[in-house]
Amino acid sequence: MLTSKVAKRYAQGLLDFTNESGQTDAVFSEMKDVVKIMSESADLNKFFLTPYIDANKKTEVASEIFKSFSLVSQNLIKLIIKHGRENQLKNVAQQFINKVEDIKGVQRITLTTATQISNENIEQILRSTDLVNQNAQFDLEVNVNPAILGGYILRVGDQQVDASVKSKLNKIKKDFQLN
Structure with a gap:
């Protein structure tokens, strides 16, 4: 499976940040949940991929879905949506998981x-x-x-x-x- 450079860069940035703040394990677990949720919900994927829904609405929905996540994960998801990369959310989460597993x-x-x-x-x-x-x-x-x-x-x-x-x-x- 090809992964975009965008997903790799976001994942590396998240890894660098979580290593500094000591939250890698918590965010690792949450990114596994992101992959699971995005894999199981075709409707959520369609919603995020719909171009005529503005970023503010997508951010509101994502905030509600991922409200139990840490502030670091929530901010990453908001940042991804703000930059119009919501189609890469699952890939970013998977790349982060892969990078942490490589380290371990x-x-x-x-x-x-x-x-x-x-x-x-x-x-x-x-x-x-x-x-x-x-x-x-x-x-x-x-x-x-x-x-x-x-x-x-x-x-x-x-x-x-x-x-x-x-x-x-x-x-x-x-x-x-x-x-």
């Missing part, structure tokens, strides 16, 4: 399988590779994609192990075409 050494792992698999199989896959640091914390996202036909695709950070049936069939196909 949390690995982001994505496992894609053709069908739903058990937790025991997931653990076995994670133990079978050197990419996963068994002593570190990790954030695991499991996706189901029937298009890979079988096997799995494991992505840890910027490295990937493709043990899917589809990629193996494509490799065989290329080998036949070359010979």
Whole structure:
């Protein structure tokens, strides 16, 4: 997923500010809530993306939705809306989460399988590779994609192990075409 420079800059600014004020953990939790709320509410996304609704109305609605948040998070959300970047709110929150997790050494792992698999199989896959640091914390996202036909695709950070049936069939196909 491509993330805009805007989201990265806002997230870095927020991280710098929260590190100085010692509020990183509280804001981290709130940014997780922002991502969750924005992911689950299509209506809120439509509202924020509607160009003919002015920034003051959007700020009022955001203030009401996020009223339980700290002043730092509320001010960030207001600033984003004031500058017309409300379409980047979820991305800013996700980038902040990623930056804090990077500092804490949390690995982001994505496992894609053709069908739903058990937790025991997931653990076995994670133990079978050197990419996963068994002593570190990790954030695991499991996706189901029937298009890979079988096997799995494991992505840890910027490295990937493709043990899917589809990629193996494509490799065989290329080998036949070359010979």
